[in-house]
Amino acid sequence: MNPQWRQAMKTAISEVLETMFFAMVDFEGEGAPDGGCPWYCEASIEAAFDAGKVAFFFRLSEDFARMATAGFLGSREEQVNAEEIEDAMKELANMVGGNFLSRVEEKNVRLGIPTFRMAPAHEGVTGADAEMLNLYCLGDRVGAAFLERR
Amino acid sequence: MSYNILIVDDSKSMRKVIRKTLAASGFRVGECIEAGNGREALDALANNWIDLILSDIHMPEMDGMELLRRLREDATWKDLPVVYITTESNEDRLQELVRLGARGYIRKPFKPEEIRALLSDVMGETDESAMAPGDEDGDF
Numbered sequence: 001m002n003p004q005w006r007q008a009m010k011t012a013i014s015e016v017l018e019t020m021f022f023a024m025v026d027f028e029g030e031g032a033p034d035g036g037c038p039w040y041c042e043a044s045i046e047a048a049f050d051a052g053k054v055a056f057f058f059r060l061s062e063d064f065a066r067m068a069t070a071g072f073l074g075s076r077e078e079q080v081n082a083e084e085i086e087d088a089m090k091e092l093a094n095m096v097g098g099n100f101l102s103r104v105e106e107k108n109v110r111l112g113i114p115t116f117r118m119a120p121a122h123e124g125v126t127g128a129d130a131e132m133l134n135l136y137c138l139g140d141r142v143g144a145a146f147l148e149r150r
Numbered sequence: 151m152s153y154n155i156l157i158v159d160d161s162k163s164m165r166k167v168i169r170k171t172l173a174a175s176g177f178r179v180g181e182c183i184e185a186g187n188g189r190e191a192l193d194a195l196a197n198n199w200i201d202l203i204l205s206d207i208h209m210p211e212m213d214g215m216e217l218l219r220r221l222r223e224d225a226t227w228k229d230l231p232v233v234y235i236t237t238e239s240n241e242d243r244l245q246e247l248v249r250l251g252a253r254g255y256i257r258k259p260f261k262p263e264e265i266r267a268l269l270s271d272v273m274g275e276t277d278e279s280a281m282a283p284g285d286e287d288g289d290f
């Protein structure tokens with residue numbers, strides 16, 4: 001994948017998480033660098049532009065999804081419910097997608113509607129042209145972000 | 151003077167975040183009314199005094215662009231300030247909104263000070279007339 005895209009993806013994820021969710025992540029750390037963990041949830045969004053389509057996926061642990069949702073809403077983690085996590089994680093995908101697209105030189109971009117599901121299986125983002133970033137928070141692996149060219 | 155604001159977004163969580171960000175920004179907010187799409191926004195306008203609309207663009211049923219068109223065609227609402235808070239990255243689409251009469255836009259992610267600066271400008275306020283951040287329900 002284009003190195004400029006990889007950097008744009010990292011910048012978009014960091015900026016959105018820090019500004020709106022009061023959460024910080026690193027992209028390098030301990031833990032298995034693969035997408036095979038049984039993650040708690042997945043939020044995704046598709047974007048189209050003149051040269052093709054891409055899809056963003058976020059697969060996250062429950063602890064991180066709950067912490068980010070609490071930061072987003074200004075609530076306490078134990079007060080966050082499943083509906084709020086879904087809503088917040090859709091917004092995460094939406095904002096990262098929009099932020100990423102504003103950083104790459106593509107024409108006529110159109111962002112889709114974010115989707116959410118619990119306990120995602122591993123299909124869908126294993127193509128040769130999929131980029132994966134592991135997400136670490138305070139040294140723990142808390143999820144993975146994927147960018148798949150379609 | 152404080153302003154009654156209509157927040158239009160299909161995400162309940164985002165409406166809550168915008169409401170809290172407004173409170174933390176120091177912008178003088180009176181009542182905050184919420185709507186989940188453009189059609190609900192038109193209903194809310196019929197029943198409430200609104201000084202300013204903060205709207206998303208991409209929403210089901212009636213999106214933010216159609217809402218703006220309807221407002222500009224209505225003698226009662228044609229001058230009501232509308233500001234967009236959006237993930238839209240298509241510059242042509244954003245310029246189309248400005249051409250239709252939007253007073254400005256803020257891209258998500260946003261900071262309280264960005265909202266305050268733009269809304270103060272749109273409402274013709276000087277910086278001194280705004281409240282200090284956190285004066286009003288600012289526990290965000």
